[in-house]
Amino acid sequence: MRIGLPRDASRTRRSFEFQFASLDTLVQVENSSDGVIIRATRNTFSEARKISFIHELAAEGFVDDSFCAFSGFKTTSSVPIRWFVDRSWLKLDKNAVAQTNRFMIRLILSAIFLWLVMMAGLFIFSPG
Numbered sequence: 001m002r003i004g005l006p007r008d009a010s011r012t013r014r015s016f017e018f019q020f021a022s023l024d025t026l027v028q029v030e031n032s033s034d035g036v037i038i039r040a041t042r043n044t045f046s047e048a049r050k051i052s053f054i055h056e057l058a059a060e061g062f063v064d065d066s067f068c069a070f071s072g073f074k075t076t077s078s079v080p081i082r083w084f085v086d087r088s089w090l091k092l093d094k095n096a097v098a099q100t101n102r103f104m105i106r107l108i109l110s111a112i113f114l115w116l117v118m119m120a121g122l123f124i125f126s127p128g
Contacts (some may be wrong), residue, residue, distance in 0.1 A: 014030070016028070020044070024042065035083075036081045039084045039086045041053050041090065043085045047072065054067050054070050054081065
């Protein structure tokens with residue numbers, strides 16, 4: 001599990017990102033005065049694992065200590081916590097997109113040039 005730093009520590013809403021490589025899942029935890037919102041990119045957590053993850057967050061200080069008493073999503077609790085499967089929070093880095101686009105354009109142009117050279121070679125050196 002890799003942990004990302006908060007996006008903006010000056011706001012009242014703190015956001016942390018976690019990567020679970022073995023599950024191929026990214027998780028964002030937003031902690032605010034209204035409660036905790038957890039967004040996962042895939043539905044790979046069982047109910048027990050979700051509860052365990054919330055307890056780990058509380059133990060490590062990412063969320064309030066009152067979440068140590070969290071017992072599940074089906075029970076009515078005074079602790080406001082919501083778990084979503086949502087990819088909308090993922091944003092691509094504009095520099096990475098631009099770099100990838102430049103690479104692909106060069107790759108396609110090189111392939112076209114190589115194809116033209118091969119076709120020209122066939123016509124120039126063909127018997128007949």
